[in-house]
Amino acid sequence: xxxxxxxxxxxxxxxxxxxxxxxxxxxxxxxxxxxxxxxxxxxxxxxxxxxxxxxxxxxxxxxxxxxxxxxxxxxxxxxxxxxxxxxxxxxxxxxxxxxxxxxxxxxxxxxxxxxxxxxxxxxxxxxxxxxxxxxxxxxxxxxxxxxxxxxxxxxxxxxxxxxxxxxxxxxxxxxxxxxxxxxxxxxxxxxxxxxxxxxxxxxxxxxxxxxxxxxxxxxxxxxxxxxxxxxxxxxxxxxxxxxxxxxxxxxxxxxxxxxxxxxxxxxxxxxxxxxxxxxxxxxxxxxxxxxxxx
Ligand code: G3H
Ligand code: ZN
Numbered sequence: 001x002x003x004x005x006x007x008x009x010x011x012x013x014x015x016x017x018x019x020x021x022x023x024x025x026x027x028x029x030x031x032x033x034x035x036x037x038x039x040x041x042x043x044x045x046x047x048x049x050x051x052x053x054x055x056x057x058x059x060x061x062x063x064x065x066x067x068x069x070x071x072x073x074x075x076x077x078x079x080x081x082x083x084x085x086x087x088x089x090x091x092x093x094x095x096x097x098x099x100x101x102x103x104x105x106x107x108x109x110x111x112x113x114x115x116x117x118x119x120x121x122x123x124x125x126x127x128x129x130x131x132x133x134x135x136x137x138x139x140x141x142x143x144x145x146x147x148x149x150x151x152x153x154x155x156x157x158x159x160x161x162x163x164x165x166x167x168x169x170x171x172x173x174x175x176x177x178x179x180x181x182x183x184x185x186x187x188x189x190x191x192x193x194x195x196x197x198x199x200x201x202x203x204x205x206x207x208x209x210x211x212x213x214x215x216x217x218x219x220x221x222x223x224x225x226x227x228x229x230x231x232x233x234x235x236x237x238x239x240x241x242x243x244x245x246x247x248x249x250x251x252x253x254x255x256x257x258x259x260x261x262x263x264x265x266x267x268x269x270x271x272x273x274x275x276x277x278x279x280x281x282x283x284x285x286x287x288x289x290x291x292x293x294x
Pocket of ligand 2: 177227
């Protein structure tokens with residue numbers, strides 16, 4: 001199955017987008033999407049690039065895994081602040097990029113995002129940007145997702161999309177990054193008002209902490225792309241801990257990475273089924289709709 005443009009899978013959505021850190025993440029995401037029979041977005045964040053020290057190795061590995069998938073897969077560069085990084089997206093095979101200027105004051109966010117979108121569109125990339133504050137980003141102090149300022153305002157969002165020409169908008173509607181418990185309560189009324197105010201797809205960040213029923217309501221209300229990262233890391237790390245607790249003598253990483261990769265794949269399949277409205281999502285997944293992230 002060839003790589004497909006991000007705009008294509010989002011248009012056919014709703015679709016899940018999972019963060020790739022290691023090769024095993026990419027393999028697990030594709031395996032889980034194939035098990036669910038759903039298209040998927042593989043996304044590499046600027047933080048993940050920083051971890052690997054450069055883009056090329058993680059991009060090449062992710063691209064190779066995606067190219068061998070039996071479902072449609074799109075490649076996305078996520079939460080990019082550095083212009084040097086988003087300018088590298090086309091040469092490494094990414095179909096889209098999220099320009100994250102959300103830390104800037106509104107007018108500066110508009111100017112930076114518009115300039116980035118011009119470059120990206122000239123190179124055939126689909127562009128996502130963020131307006132409002134989805135807290136919990138790496139290296140930032142936590143914010144209360146229910147605080148009054150932590151919401152995207154619909155009229156401002158409409159103006160922002162018109163001025164920046166972005167193809168999708170990440171919105172602050174009650175989720176937060178890096179949650180390890182699935183108890184976020186989304187503002188569904190706001191999602192519907194945002195959906196009515198702007199024509200481009202809405203993106204939900206920090207979806208690991210959102211319970212299944214809240215995710216179902218969110219996509220029914222107009223969320224088109226659901227970003228999930230932390231849930232995979234919880235599945236990976238929990239599996240490794242369990243394996244090594246039972247087998248402290250193990251040293252070959254393949255022995256403890258294999259079940260960890262499987263745990264991530266099951267997590268991916270579950271989220272894909274929930275977001276696509278597959279009634280089988282609840283059955284046999286072993287995942288609670290609230291409580292600890294799977
Ligand atoms: O852009 C990535 C997502 O927002 C991931 O958030 O790690 O809280 O699921 P999460
Ligand atoms: Zn995010």
